[in-house]
Amino acid sequence: MSELLRFGVSIENDLLESFDKLVAERKYATRSEALRDLIRDALVQSRLEERAGDMEVLGTLTLVYDHHAHELSDQMAALQHDHHEMVISVLHVHISHDDCMEVIVLRGRTKAVRELADALLSLKGVKHGKLFTTLPAQIITDGARHSNTHTHSHNGNGHKHSHKHSHKGRKTTARRNNSSK
Numbered sequence: 001m002s003e004l005l006r007f008g009v010s011i012e013n014d015l016l017e018s019f020d021k022l023v024a025e026r027k028y029a030t031r032s033e034a035l036r037d038l039i040r041d042a043l044v045q046s047r048l049e050e051r052a053g054d055m056e057v058l059g060t061l062t063l064v065y066d067h068h069a070h071e072l073s074d075q076m077a078a079l080q081h082d083h084h085e086m087v088i089s090v091l092h093v094h095i096s097h098d099d100c101m102e103v104i105v106l107r108g109r110t111k112a113v114r115e116l117a118d119a120l121l122s123l124k125g126v127k128h129g130k131l132f133t134t135l136p137a138q139i140i141t142d143g144a145r146h147s148n149t150h151t152h153s154h155n156g157n158g159h160k161h162s163h164k165h166s167h168k169g170r171k172t173t174a175r176r177n178n179s180s181k
């Protein structure tokens, strides 16, 4: 096991209070252990996306943000115009006096979609957001497109199928068991 390091984090008071409640609910021994799990989860997602290579994906990026945040709306629009070939549609909802939600439908190579999503998610003033990616239906069912993760055996009459699927990029939202301290 590598050496443990300590580092400082600047965080809003109410955000930390809420995080501490989550830490307690999920029965983590410490805030640090919960943070380590979040970091590992992000790293796993990143590895999965790397392996998906340049496969074309469909994505929906949901963003919740404060539209009063300085220049945020302009920055968001500029980023989307810079990558207009990937932006299929945008749904904008005014959810309260301060907050807006945008759902951006994207289509493009895995890496490009992830990079655009990250650029938008990391803008100052974006409070929450998440990218969900999926594949066009014919790719999901066509083993030939990524045969390293699908094994199909067909008996020729089209009635008997044996599929073994291991989906890349699948979200691992299931709670980790907390035994790895």
Ligand code: NI
Binding pocket: 067, 092, 093, 094, 095, 099, 100, 101
């Ligand atoms: Ni709005």
